[in-house]
Every structure is written in C-alpha cells, then in structure tokens.
Amino acid sequence: MSLTPLMNSGSPEDPSKTDNEPAAQKLNRNFRAFGILLAVALIIGTAEGIYAVVLSNRLQKVEHTMQSQLAQQDESLHRLRDRLGATEEEFADLQVDLTSTKDHLGKTQIDLRKARQMADQLAKEQKENAENLSGQLGALQQAQSSTSGTVGSLSSEVTGVKQEVSTTKQDLASTRTELQRVIGDLGVQSGLVAHNREELAELRLRGERDYYEFDLRKTKQPQKYLGGVALQLKKTDTKRQKYTLDLIADDRRIEKKDKNTNEPVQFYQQGNRVPTEIVVNQIYKDRIVGYISMPKQKQASVSGLEGSAQPAGSGS
Structure with a gap:
C-alpha cells in the first residue's frame, strides 16, 4: 500500500490566496501613505493660512x-512752509525798517552837522559879545570916575524921593477902603469886601452891616441861615476858582452861576433898598466858605437862628 497520495491530499495549498495577500497589504500601505500625506498637506495649508492672516494684519498695521x-x-511740512513764509515776511519788514533807519540816520547826521555849525556860530557870537561887553565895562568905569562928583546932588534927590514915597504910602493907606469897594454881580456898588476872617472882624467893628459866616457843602437840601436866606451849593471848580449855587429868599430861587472868590453876589429882599450880599472867600471840592452881609434894616425882621450861620455879635 502506497502512503504518498494520502499525504498530498491532506494539506493542499491555494496558489491564488498566496498571490492576493501581498497586493492587499501593498494597497493598505498606499492608502496609509496617502492619508499621511493628506494630513501633512492640511496641516501645512492651515499653517500657511494662519501665517497669511498674521502677515496681513502686520502689513495693515505697518501701512496704518x-x-x-x-x-x-x-x-510738519505745512507748518515749516508757514513759518518760512512768516520768516520771509519778517525779513521783508526788517529790510524796510533797515532802510527807514538808514534814512533817519542820514537825516540825523545832517541835523548834527547843522547843529555843530550853529554851535560854532553861537560860540563866535558869544566871543564877540564878550569883547564888546569888556569894552563897554571899561567905558563905564571911566564914566563912573567922571560922575563921582555928582553923588552929593544925587543923595539930595534920593532924600526927596523918599519923602514922596512916604507921602504916597499915606495916600494909599487912606484910599485902601475905597479900593476894597467893588461892583457886585448886579452892577450895584458893594460895601467893603473882607478877604479873610481878620478883615471880616474889622467890618463887624464898623457896625455898618450884619455879617454871618457859613461853611456850605454840597447837599441835596438847601441850608437855611438867618434873615430868611437859604443856600444850596450846586458845583465847584477848584482849578478856575468858581462856584455855582442856588439862593432862596422871599420864596424865590435864584441861580448864581460861575461866581468867583471875593465877588459880591447880590440880591434884594423884601423891605430893603440895599442888596444883601454873599461873598465866598475859599473854594474847595464840593465846599465853599464865606459870609452873608445884610443891611441893618433887615435886622428888625430877623426872628432867630434857622441854620448853622453865626451872627456878628456871636464872636465867631
């Protein structure tokens, strides 16, 4: 009995199976390689996209x-151009000023030359005048020696002149009161005018009129005084020494405008033919100082004090 056929029939090998297995493995390896390449390509593409975005942002920032x-x-260029334009204008102005300065300098030099010429001429004239005066002085000295003999006669003449001066002084003293009589603002001859308190005291001693001193300031209401007289100061001009006031007497208001110091300001009161007078001796800012002069006839109608004025008999 032969054993060889039995062994061959128990373990036969498929030749097609042994040929297909290497092709499948090769295909799988190809798919894996392709997947790896595709993944790598995706990673590279993503990285390139991110880099492109970052690069674009950087480029935008750089561009901005x-x-x-x-x-x-x-x-800065515009400012530089403006400054350059302003500098050019200033330079042009400086050139104009320089030209003007040169012109003035030229005129000044001309004036200086003229002044020097005038100074030389003046010095020459002064020298000539000094020589002339020297000659005149010599002539006067000679004349003095020739007139020394007439001194005695001149002394007697001087004595006569002194006597005449003394007589003139006496005449002036006698006419002093007449010179103090002036015309008032109404054109009427005034009584004696006092320029200060000493002269006013002299007038009181004469007893011809009644005198009331006042110190009037600028107020809204008139100030009342004796004899039914009220005064209201309107304005003063210390530079020109003038004043304006309103006087109220016998229910009448009269404006006396731009009156001077020591000028008799006259007005008539009922029952008197002689005017009452106001004389201002001192003028200040919004203030005047003076006196009221009333005729003696008015004294009978005086009913007492009505203000700050003081009568002559009070010793003010």
Whole structure:
C-alpha cells in the first residue's frame, strides 16, 4: 500500500490566496501613505493660512503706521512752509525798517552837522559879545570916575524921593477902603469886601452891616441861615476858582452861576433898598466858605437862628 497520495491530499495549498495577500497589504500601505500625506498637506495649508492672516494684519498695521507718519510729516511740512513764509515776511519788514533807519540816520547826521555849525556860530557870537561887553565895562568905569562928583546932588534927590514915597504910602493907606469897594454881580456898588476872617472882624467893628459866616457843602437840601436866606451849593471848580449855587429868599430861587472868590453876589429882599450880599472867600471840592452881609434894616425882621450861620455879635 502506497502512503504518498494520502499525504498530498491532506494539506493542499491555494496558489491564488498566496498571490492576493501581498497586493492587499501593498494597497493598505498606499492608502496609509496617502492619508499621511493628506494630513501633512492640511496641516501645512492651515499653517500657511494662519501665517497669511498674521502677515496681513502686520502689513495693515505697518501701512496704518506709515500713513500716520506721512500725515504727520505733511503737517510738519505745512507748518515749516508757514513759518518760512512768516520768516520771509519778517525779513521783508526788517529790510524796510533797515532802510527807514538808514534814512533817519542820514537825516540825523545832517541835523548834527547843522547843529555843530550853529554851535560854532553861537560860540563866535558869544566871543564877540564878550569883547564888546569888556569894552563897554571899561567905558563905564571911566564914566563912573567922571560922575563921582555928582553923588552929593544925587543923595539930595534920593532924600526927596523918599519923602514922596512916604507921602504916597499915606495916600494909599487912606484910599485902601475905597479900593476894597467893588461892583457886585448886579452892577450895584458893594460895601467893603473882607478877604479873610481878620478883615471880616474889622467890618463887624464898623457896625455898618450884619455879617454871618457859613461853611456850605454840597447837599441835596438847601441850608437855611438867618434873615430868611437859604443856600444850596450846586458845583465847584477848584482849578478856575468858581462856584455855582442856588439862593432862596422871599420864596424865590435864584441861580448864581460861575461866581468867583471875593465877588459880591447880590440880591434884594423884601423891605430893603440895599442888596444883601454873599461873598465866598475859599473854594474847595464840593465846599465853599464865606459870609452873608445884610443891611441893618433887615435886622428888625430877623426872628432867630434857622441854620448853622453865626451872627456878628456871636464872636465867631
């Protein structure tokens, strides 16, 4: 009995199976390689996209920065041009001023030469005048020696002149009161006018009129005084020494405008033929000082004090 056929029939090998297994493995390896390549390509593409975005942002920032710098440079350039234009204008003005200064300097030099010429001429004239005066002085000295003999006669004449001066002084003293009589603002001959308190005291001693001193300030209401007289100061002019006031008497208001110091301001009151007078001796800012002069006939109608004025008998 032969054993060989039995062993061959128990373990036969499929030749097609042994040929297909290497092709499948090869195909799987190809698919794996392709997947790896595809993944790598995706990773590279993603990285390139991210890099492109980052690069684009950086480029935009750089572009924005460059535009800002260009704008600043343009602005600086405009300012520089404006300053250059202003500098050119200032330079032109300086040139004009320089030209004007040169002209003035030329005129000044001409004036200086003229002044020097005038100074030389004046010095020459002064020298000539000094020589002339020297000659005249010599002549006067000679004349003095020749007139020494007439001194005695001149002394007697001087004595006569002194006597005449003494007589003139006496005449002036006698006419002093007449010189103090002036014409008032109404054209009427005034009584004696006192220029200060000492002269006013002398007038009181004469007893011809009644005198009331006042110190009147500028107020809204008139100030009342004796004899039914009220005064209201309106304004003063210390530079020109003038004043304006309103006087109220016998229910009448009279404006006395731009009156001077020591000028008799006259007005008539009922029952008097002689005017009452106001004399201002001192003028200050919004204030006057003086006196009221009333005729004696008015004294009978005086009913007492009505203000700050003081009568002659009060010793003020």
